[in-house]
Amino acid sequence: MNDFSRRDVLRIASAFGVTSALAPLGVSAATAAADASGYSLSIDPTRRGPAISDTMYGIFFEDINRAADGGIYAELVQNRSFEYSPVDNSSYTPLTAWTTTSIGGATGTAEVIDDADRLNERNRHYLRLDLDGNGGAAGAYGVTNAGYNSGMCLERGKKYDFSVWARTDRERGTPLTVTLSDESEASLTAKPLRLELRGDRWVKYTGTFVARASSTTGRLTVAAGGAGTVRLDMVSLFPRETYLNRPNGMRKDLAEKIAALEPAFLRFPGGCIVNTGSMYPYEAPDWERYRSYQWKDTIGPVEQRATNANFWGYNQSYGLGYYEYFRFAEDIGAMPLPVVPALVTGCGENHVTEDPELLRHYVQDTLDLIEFANGPATSTWGRKRAEMGHPEPFGLTHIGVGNEENLPEAFFERFTQFRKAIEAEYPEITVISNSGPDDSGPIFERAWELNRSANVDMVDEHYYNNPQWFLANNDRYDSYDRNGPQVFLGEYASKDNRFFNSLAEAAYMTGLERNADIVKLASYAPLLANVDYVQWRPDLIWFDNRTSWGSTSYETQKLFMTNVGDEVVPSDASSTPAPETPITGAIGLSTWATSAAYDDVTVTAADGRTLFDDDFSGGDARWTRATGRGSWSVENGAYIQHDTAAENTMVTAGDPTWSNYDLHVTATKRSGSEGFLVAFGVTDTGNYYWWNLGGWGNTRSVVEKATGGTRQTLVGDDTRIETGREYDLRIEIRGRQVTLFLDGKKWGGFTDDKVAEPFRQVVTRDHDTGELIVKVVNAQDSQARTRIDLGKQVRVAPVARLTTLQGDPDAVNTVDAQPIRPSQSTLPGVSNSFTHTFPAHSITFMRIRVKSA
Structure with missing residues (x-):
């Protein structure tokens, strides 16, 4: 017996667009297929399990697969400051992505220079055009940039802001012609931009285009007329429309897909890139020459930011810097979680920086970063933040030190110095350690031993495994010491992008939630992949220069991240019988x-x-x-x-x-x-x-x-x-x-006797709606006919809301088709004890409204 009226039932149904609760879109609770496997699920709504952290699920951003430049950072020009170098990538030249261009028969030379005429000390290279002066009044000589992928994506009717830093040695000035065209050289705008350069000092020139046609093969040409010498640097083309229309902002479609996940935190700027980089080519103190990812290089005016070699084999501009990360986290309602280098390399490298002065400098840099994020606008680094447009603090609460170090003793010695300094000045900040690159093994065990003995607050674990591992290790955190450090699962994924991988990940996530008292944060990785620059798979969101789409794991993560719940409700399910077969081969x-x-x-x-x-x-x-x-x-x-x-x-x-x-x-x-x-x-x-x-x-x-x-x-x-x-x-x-x-x-x-259990579940409670969220993963070929028992001490609404991901286990979401998408329906016939058949290869979230009896 329950106290829900027919009006309640219809209201629940209409929330999912079902016009009649008596004719639902979903499978009837009483329906069971003949080939279904039999399961039972017992739920005790009167008991309370662990509270689930508000930060349970978030995102991890790393500049891999061209995730930043050529990705979420909306800049369309590649190598805009001519800083590409074969030191960073053997295929690079200073003119990578650029070609010389002649208009009207004009001639000249184009050379990338590093001398005293540079824009500034950190933006050292610039393009020098020596113009011959032929070609007449209409003649011009310069360079064309092809952007990323097949070219720049330009949309009809949209505005694009151009800027360049330039100088000329001609006293009467030099005309600069800027055009947008496609691969066939057809113009994409009604007319070119015409700018007049004046003076032999660096000045920023700007203009705006309106595209009159759409193209995915756009080219930007910058050409100078007349004779003499012209110097160009920081050539930029930015879509006016970015996420929330932020200047120097994010590509809108990618940012919107990330925001739709409703992430609770944003870990940045990466994993392996944190501890690695290139060197400045000039004499400088060691802490400036050691080119791991240094946050101070990434703030301030973009033309004054350094560039760096990326661990993943390409150059990164730092146009997307720490200020933009903090601002993006705020824009999407996520807790910022930066990671700083510990001067011990990881990700397969084994190098320790022994210089104590260098370590002291990096510790101070980390304290300065916290001040940049949280300090008042009157403080040294808080003033820097305010000058960039954000006088209010960003509210930093967590910071990670290091990433996947293979030398746990050396790492922990240095981590301890970071932690001591941070806790002395900012005791409210949670300092996160890590456990190396694997889910187990000697490095993992020693790292955890050191973290436990030092009473570290939180440990960042990383692992990428096959689907069977995720199905077999649902109980991984059941045995973790509840008096030891909490867990941040900072990187994890099943190694492919098929739906079966997503099913395995979903099954594993039920174990993360069940252990919400020890697992406080979790983020799938990597986040983004440009289809033309793939260095790692699986990936959560795929894109080209025109569009983007979520992988099957994106749909899975979104389902979990937007339906977390506030606390775990104790439940117990039957398991699938395991075959007893020996290792054979x-x-x-x-x-x-x-x-x-x-x-x-x-x-x-x-x-x-x-x-x-x-x-x-x-x-x-x-x-x-x-x-x-x-x-x-x-x-x-x-x-x-x-x-x-x-x-x-x-x-x-x-x-x-x-x-x-x-x-x-x-x-x-x-x-x-x-x-x-x-x-x-x-x-x-x-x-x-x-x-x-x-x-x-x-x-x-x-x-x-x-x-x-x-x-x-x-x-x-x-x-x-x-x-x-x-x-x-x-x-x-x-x-x-x-x-x-x-x-x-x-x-x-x-x-090797762990069972790759295909039937996993967890139940959580949503305090705001009064619903139990029954999360069931059925990762097998057969349906799972399941008896669900809620006990007799609650009243149960007769209609539940269902969200389901279901499909071929080999299905992959691509640019042309996304077969794995959520479907929503209602389920009538729900009571304190009822039967429901979970489809084969499915993830089901069943929201059941209950009241105390």
């Missing part, structure tokens, strides 16, 4: 940027039978080149891979049905940067286990499991491999338990 040998010799390979069954034996005296006929990489040959009775540049050179042998066996092999590193890769349980090139000895530049050793081509770490330590030494390797496989022996001594072991 053939064997393999491989290398990674290393030459190695293998010999005396034997495979012995648990009962003592010899399944395979090869001392290579008869050649390599029993082995298959699985990847086709590397240079393998038999020499002096050993199987040798010679190529020290080739990665994953796997060769395989044996029967894919083998189980319960011992693999024995001897191995010798001949040359190269790493060690050995010995595989077992090989079913194909994308599915196997391997013992990776001396991996990551010979810094650590692990066992990895590959599923569908993506790998996850199961166990590891810091073993390193010596060149020229023969090693005895043995792998013992029993059922799903694996034990590994190095030179006769046990090296480690694991039991």
Whole structure:
């Protein structure tokens, strides 16, 4: 019995556009397909679980995949200040993205210069045009910029603001003609801009275009007439229409998609780019020459900001700087969360800056950053913020130090100095540490040990794994120490952009919410990817120069981020029976940027039978080149891979049905940067286990499991491999338990028995609406017919609201089609105990309105 009237039912229905609650768009609660699997879900609305942090879900921005320049930063000109350099990218020249242009037969020369005539010390390079003066009154010589992707995207009727810093040595001045055209040189505006340069000092000249046609291949041409020398720098074309019409602002469609997520925080400016960069080419104190990401380089007038090499292989302009990050966070209602360098590199690099003066400088820079964000307009750095247009503080509460360092001892020593200084001056700021680049292993364990022992407030974890890992590790945070540091899951994703990856991520997120007392912040990564500059996938939002679209994971994240709830409601669901199958598969040998010799390979069954034996005296006929990489040959009775540049050179042998066996092999590193890769349980090139000895530049050793081509770490330590030494390797496989022996001594072991559970759920409460939000993920091929029991101590509205993501597990959202989009409906027949069938391959959010009985 409940006390909801028919009017209540109709009101709930109409909220989702359903004209009759008796004829819903969704599946009836009483409907169950014959092929559905049977589940039960018990919910106790009278009990309260952990409160969910207001900052639970946010976004992580990193300038990867051209996410900033050529992406969300709305500037259309590439290499606008002529600072591209082969030092930053071997394919670059100072005129990358530019070509010389002649109008009316005019001639001249164009050269990028670095001398005393530069615009300023941090914007050192400029373009010098030496004009021959021919071509008549209509003649002009200059340069054309093609922007990013296929060209600049210009829309008919829209305004575009042009600016350039220029100077001329002609006393009578120099005419400057600025035009917009498409790839075929057809004009995109009614008339060009005509500017008159006067004086041999730097002056900013501006003008505005109105596009009379749309194009995705737009070009900007800047050409000077007459004779003499013209100098140009900071050539810019900005759409007038940016997000919230901010000057120097964000590309509107990308910013709107981010804002639609309703993120609670914005972590910036990146991960790997935080600790790395290039060097200034002039004499300067070390703290100015060490080119990690320095926030002070990114504020103030854009023409006075430095440029820097990006960790991901391209140049970044810093037009999108710390002020713009803070302002964007404020614009979308997100908590700003900057990350500063700790002077210990990460992301596969191992370098520590030992200079104590440099460390002192970076600590002070971090204190200055907090003042820039929070200080009054009368303070030194608060005044800088006010001068940029924001006199009120930004309200910074959290700051991260470092990112994915592989040297936990060195990192933590430096982190401690940052933390001590920040807490002394700003005790209200939460200082966030990190746990390295993986979800487990020796670096992760040591980092967490150091963080726990020092009572660090919060630890930033990062990991990217295959879908099976996410399905199998829903309980990851169940066992975390509730008296230890809280968790910021700063980067995570399942390694692809198919809907099945999103299903696995959604299943995992139910575990994050269930552990909301320990997991306080979480952000999928990376956020943005330009389709023509992809360096990493998966990615949340994809774009080209014209349009943008959300991946299937974007739709998943949006569903969770806009339906968080205020607290967890205790619930319990039945699970899917797990098949008890042993690890099965053939064997393999491989290398990674290393030459190695293998010999005396034997495979012995648990009962003592010899399944395979090869001392290579008869050649390599029993082995298959699985990847086709590397240079393998038999020499002096050993199987040798010679190529020290080739990665994953796997060769395989044996029967894919083998189980319960011992693999024995001897191995010798001949040359190269790493060690050995010995595989077992090989079913194909994308599915196997391997013992990776001396991996990551010979810094650590692990066992990895590959599923569908993506790998996850199961166990590891810091073993390193010596060149020229023969090693005895043995792998013992029993059922799903694996034990590994190095030179006769046990090296480690694991039991791979976690179930990739396809049916996951969590329930939260929305205090504002009085609804329970029942979140169910069904990541399997069959429907899940589920008995839902709410107990007898609440009154339940007879109609629930449903939002569902459902589709082919291989579906991918693209520019041409987005098959994975949310559908909304209502569900009648809801009561204290009812049955609902959750579709195969689906994520369902069911909002049930309840009242105390």
